[in-house]
Amino acid sequence: MSVRPLGISSTSPARVDLARRFLSIRHRSEALAAPLRPEDTVIQSMPDASPTKWHLAHTTWFFEQFVLGRDPDYVPANPEWHFLFNSYYQSVGPMHARPRRGMLTRPALDEVLAYRMRVNDAVAERIERGDDDELPALVELGLQHEQQHQELLLTDIKHAFAQNPLQPVYRSDATPAVSVAPRPLEYVTFDEGVVTIGHDGIGFAFDNEGPRHRTYRQAGAIANRPVTNAEFMAFVNDGGYREPTLWLSDGWATVQSEGWERPLYWDDALETEFTLQGRRAIDPHAPVCHVSYFEADAFARWAGARLPTEVEWETMADGVPVQGNLQDSGMFQPVASTSEGGLAQMFGDVWEWTMSPYISYPGFRPLAGALGEYNGKFMNGQWVLRGGSCATPADHVRATYRNFFPPHARWQFSGIRLGTDR
Structure with a gap:
């Protein structure tokens, strides 16, 4: 497995910027999930959508698998979760069926959040170590992947909430929109x-x-x-x-x-x-x-x-x-x-x-x-x-x-x- 190096040396200020960007994007995912109650994070409204908790866990698994897993001495704290949170990477092992992700009441949300913190610390330490030329490019790929899942987190919870007769509100404090007449279509x-x-x-x-x-x-x-x-x-x-x-x-x-x-x-x-x-x-x-x-x-x-x-x-x-x-x-x-x-x-x-x-x-x-x-x-x-x-x-x-x-x-x-x- 290889990707094009980003040219970040072990002494480069870009390494510090990457560590900051890593933690910022990771925390952004948690902020997007913050308005939800634990029960909200488990629901899967259709096979194409995934539960919020799964998004939070899968993006963490991605870093564990493709960044931390480069170190042969790395030992996952919960190796059985590999099966639960792999999405479609057949070459790295089997995975839980996508339409049944909503059945995963365990691990609990607090366990998934603790998993995120543990992997965050380990990846940040690897970035700081700076002894792997390919690692910055892999971290960036993981961050771009996480941002894709941030969007999916929002669209998936919207679909789930729309199925609820109570019509739950995700964010009542969202920035209000101003309706203005569009210019003519040309x-x-x-x-x-x-x-x-x-x-x-x-x-x-x-x-x-x-x-x-x-x-x-x-x-x-x-x-x-x-x-x-x-x-x-x-x-x-x-x-x-x-x-x-x-x-x-x-x-x-x-x-x-x-x-x-x-x-x-x-x-x-x-x-x-x-x-x-x-x-x-x-x-x-x-x-x-x-x-x-x-x-x-x-x-x-x-x-x-x-x-x-x-x-x-x-x-x-x-x-x-x-x-x-x-x-x-x-x-x-x-x-x-x-x-x-x-x-x-x-x-x-x-x-x-x-x-x-x-x-x-x-x-x-x-x-x-x-x-x-x-x-x-x-x-x-x-x-x-x-x-x-x-x-x-x-x-x-x-x-x-x-x-x-x-x-x-x-x-x-x-x-x-x-x-x-x-």
């Missing part, structure tokens, strides 16, 4: 030609973001902002969920089998939606979210447009500052944009579905060893999303970041930006 054009996409190797990137390569982009256009709740509601009111010609075959089958009539968390009257702040009135100006690829594609067809490709999205996002309504804003809900000019909300608010399947780039090589299971083996039957959401940490996303989910998934903060041909 298209920003781009020319055809050879373009370059993929990570340039400077700073962290997951293996699926590279290698950087040239590809051809047809002339087209991309919308200046995401689709709003009001615009999607027009699709609903126009019978969009009842018109089979708008849907892909698998999408229409899903609409029929699941009884979809509106985005996830909207009520029957199309007046309110469930949020992490409880049930609230639908803001007509905010980006629509919690829609699947199937719904995004059907809406685009209804609107006389299409979804952008990931090549179009990335080349248009290149150079756009990574700022906006991300996890750090504390809103935990998409909000209307006050941006003027250019492309608005490219980062934050909602992950934006593209029409691109999640496949490898030319020349892609996964990481060696068990870490090669991280991204590459999922390049089948999934679609790429770009841009981050209101649950994504601001220092975790970038223009080259490739998120991916199956086309029926909609419990993530996923939305729509339109594209067109020219």
